[in-house]
Amino acid sequence: MLKIKTFTSQILLCATLVCGLAMHTHAQTATTLSISGEVATPLELKMQDLAAMKQISHKVKDRDGKEHEFKGVALIELLEKAGVTTGAKLRGENLAKYALITAADGYEVLYALAEIDPEFADQVILLATEKDGQPLPAGEGPFRIIAPKDKKPARWIREVRSIKIAFAKN
Ligand SMILES: Nc1nc2c(c(=O)[nH]1)N[C@H]1C(S)=C(S)[C@@H](COP(=O)(O)O)O[C@H]1N2
Numbered sequence: 819m820l821k822i823k824t825f826t827s828q829i830l831l832c833a834t835l836v837c838g839l840a841m842h843t844h845a846q847t848a849t850t851l852s853i854s855g856e857v858a859t860p861l862e863l864k865m866q867d868l869a870a871m872k873q874i875s876h877k878v879k880d881r882d883g884k885e886h887e888f889k890g891v892a893l894i895e896l897l898e899k900a901g902v903t904t905g906a907k908l909r910g911e912n913l914a915k916y917a918l919i920t921a922a923d924g925y926e927v928l929y930a931l932a933e934i935d936p937e938f939a940d941q942v943i944l945l946a947t948e949k950d951g952q953p954l955p956a957g958e959g960p961f962r963i964i965a966p967k968d969k970k971p972a973r974w975i976r977e978v979r980s981i982k983i984a985f986a987k988n
């Protein structure tokens with residue numbers, strides 16, 4: 819009897835774990851990233867939309883000096899898809915535009931468009947979806963910004979939910 823009970827509870831435990839994992843995976847794949855503001859085409863992107871785009875990766879050290887390989891889509895590609903003024907159009911008044919990035923926990927960071935555009939910047943800022951070959955875990959993903967040349971990771975914003983393009987003037 820005791821053996822049967824143990825067996826049943828083990829099955830229940832497994833079911834709970836599998837179900838929890840499935841729910842977590844679903845939550846991560848259902849999360850959308852919105853790109854809005856000064857854009858030609860506002861976007862709502864899911865994991866699968868990003869997976870269909872060109873992937874790049876960066877090997878970077880975290881704040882503890884541990885190396886990780888982050889993979890995902892270049893932020894500039896996403897801005898181009900949304901019709902943001904990049905490349906030849908990033909001049910004149912457009913140089914006063916920025917991207918304000920907001921996370922699920924309310925944390926926000928800002929990059930000027932010129933910091934994101936590789937015609938100006940000597941880093942390619944990444945919207946990462948994977949770390950060391952795995953989808954980013956809850957609390958970090960499903961989307962995280964990695965700016966490999968920033969000397970500290972304070973702008974590597976986790977759990978990104980929205981990117982708003984705006985003019986830094988009234
Ligand atoms: N959403 C969100 N992202 C965040 C933060 C935060 O508080 N919320 N903290 C930042 C800071 S100050 C640092 S140092 C790094 C730490 O990254 P880690 O958690 O991978 O070590 O995350 C950055 N990204």
Ligand SMILES: [Mo]
Binds near residue numbers: 971972
């Ligand atoms: Mo930090």
